């Protein structure tokens with residue numbers, strides 16, 4: 069049906085009682101300039117046939133236009149929504165308008181099954197991700213499923229090692245730190261040895277992330293979609309994953325790395341909140357060189373005194389969440405497992421603070 073879209077349509081609220089509306093997964097596709105993000109999106113769109121996938125291409129950031137369009141293609145057709153960018157910043161725009169645009173589009177065009185969002189090569193996916201995360205909690209139609217980072221096999225290494233001014237993390241490393249899945253693309257352009265180096269560097273940053281290697285971003289769709297990286301329904305799966313997480317050693321001085329530890333015992337919930345806030349927000353903890361630890365991604369399974377269920381800890385950017393999982397504790401004593409990805413992390417110092425301030429019967433009380 070062709071009609072004028074100028075006038076906002078009033079859509080009646082469905083007042084029928086019934087099960088809550090199904091939330092639609094959003095996968096954020098990030099990666100440095102030219103790594104193969106759009107190639108991946110196009111591949112997914114042509115490959116799959118039984119999902120209605122909406123693709124949001126963000127060509128934000130370039131130019132100073134106050135209005136940018138949000139192109140959504142679905143089943144080969146392209147739809148556009150106009151976004152007003154108040155300050156030209158993707159994060160703020162997504163927060164203010166992006167989700168609304170998606171919801172408007174769904175009202176007009178019907179529900180999608182899946183949303184893929186490509187960020188620009190220089191975007192900080194953490195900011196974008198946390199918007200979707202927060203909104204999902206506020207009863208939005210969508211939820212964050214995972215963050216996929218595409219890496220250029222040929223130039224990725226150089227991008228990951230690019231030095232930034234003091235205190236800044238380079239964008240490529242941040243994108244890897246945040247990823248639930250990384251795709252090392254353009255393997256046709258490198259020798260095995262070069263590929264090994266890229267893989268090792270990715271692993272040195274993020275000890276949790278799954279790594280795929282591709283040409284033309286050709287992936288198995290089930291490896292990319294429905295990762296459920298932020299759900300608390302899957303506590304058992306996360307525990308398994310955390311157990312496999314490897315602490316990493318930075319390839320470069322000052323680069324991002326993964327720190328992980330296990331501590332047995334029950335935790336004090338208030339103390340854990342204080343610990344996380346001191347770490348994420350106040351940046352109170354420093355490494356041996358006196359540099360403040362800075363966490364980009366955080367995951368854990370923890371035990372609170374008096375709670376039979378395992379509690380999942382998730383953190384992205386400056387947000388974090390503690391959610392009870394359906395999983396009951398079986399072993400005794402309970403093992404808290406924590407994984408931190410970030411800069412200037414010192415595992416021993418973190419663990420010591422954790423034990424002495426968060427564990428109920430901390431050995432160092």
Ligand SMILES: Nc1nc2c(ncn2[C@@H]2O[C@H](COP(=O)(O)OP(=O)(O)OP(=O)(O)O)[C@@H](O)[C@H]2O)c(=O)[nH]1
Nearest residue numbers: 100101102103104105106107189253254283284285
């Ligand atoms: N040789 C080779 N080229 C590839 C491969 N995958 C993608 N390309 C090419 O790399 C270029 C960049 O790919 P895009 O998919 O546009 O990359 P992008 O990450 O979306 O780029 P931006 O949106 O500009 O940041 C295109 O010319 C692709 O055809 C690959 O596996 N091998």
Ligand SMILES: [Zn+2]
Nearest residue numbers: 105106107186
């Ligand atoms: Zn692109």
